[in-house]
Amino acid sequence: TPGRGLPPPPAIPPGRRRFIIPNNGPPVEVPPVPLPDLTNYQHAVTLGTSLRQAIDLQGQGTQGVPVPTPSSSGGMMREEPALQVPTVCPNSSPGQWQQKDNTTSLLHEVLVKQEIILQQQRGLTKMVQDLFVAVAALQGLTTGGSVETRHHGIFPLADVQALMALERELGINATLAHELSSTLGLAGGSTVKDTVWRVLKGAMTNALAKGITWRGQNGKVAFERLHLKGIVIAAVRRNPVCVASIEVEIVNTIKKWFYWAGDRDGGRKRRMPVQPTPQPAQDSVQD
Structure with a gap:
């Protein structure tokens, strides 16, 4: 201050x-x-x-x-221009938005074409497997039978007596199970479900399947205690499509196959109540 x-x-x-x-x-x-x-x-x-x-x-x-x-x-x-500030995100022009829409539609088209190719591949796989079964059967007729075709006369099992006879033979012959799995493995299939259903259809008739469940409820045969269970699972895994499949997935598919046995071969239609046929109206006759 x-x-x-x-x-x-x-x-x-x-x-x-x-x-x-x-x-x-x-x-x-x-x-x-x-x-x-x-x-x-x-x-x-x-x-x-x-x-x-x-x-x-x-x-x-x-x-x-x-x-x-x-x-x-x-x-x-003199005038000096100031430095341009770098943009954080450039403004999108209508052309850029159009380019994004084209990319999205192109990706959708690629996915659709990929699904079509996969469906065609599954169809071709099924055709090749069916052809392989036919060729193997023909070779068995001309050469006296191979390991895969030697037991075609056993399947499909028609009744419980044939099933129990096969179970007794499997308990005695240790190599028979491997040969039967090779025989049933010729069924092929494009998925796990398709393969399991083909193998079981080749192993037994639908009439026999109606008397079998997985655990044997209601006095039926318990499939989980049969030697045939291991043969079916081994036959399914012989298909390259099902090599990496876990046993739980195969077992659940087997359960569903036996569960729907009553609806196959027209069973559902036979259980439906019969609708009364309407009678045509008769004209009254006047004397």
Whole structure:
């Protein structure tokens, strides 16, 4: 403070006046630009709390414009363009949106074509497997039978007596199970369900399947305690499509096959109640 002998504070210098000195003519004074007007020429991107806010802000703003920056060079004043602010996310043009739509439709078309190819592949696999069964059967007739075709006379099992006779033979002959699994493995199939149903259809008739369940409920034969169960599972896994299949998946499919045995071969239609046939109306005869 002045009372303590301190020097007075320095005076604030007046604002500088800027002039443009042309080659010919008197200097021209440049009017000062107010701060609010100067900020209107500047372009800045303020990052919000998330990238989405920054993208929205960028979409609402405009491109950076040159900001007149005065600099002294020999008493001359020149304008220097301000650096362009890098954009966070460029504005998408209608052409870019059209390109995205084309990419989405192209991806959908590729997926549809892929599914068609897979269906055709499954159909071809089934045809090749059926052809292999026919060729193997023909070779068995001409050459006296191979391991795969030697036991075609055993299957399909027609009744419980034939099933029990086979079970007794399987308990005595250890190599018979492998030969029977090779025989039933010729059924083929495009999926686990298709393979299991083909193998069981080749192993027994549907009349015998009606008297069998997985656990043997209601006095029926328990399939889980038969030697034939292991033969069926081994035959299913001989199909390359079912090599990696777990036993639970195969067992569940076997249960469903026995469960729906009553509906096959017209069983569902026979159980439906018979609807009375409407009698045609007779015209009254007048004497």
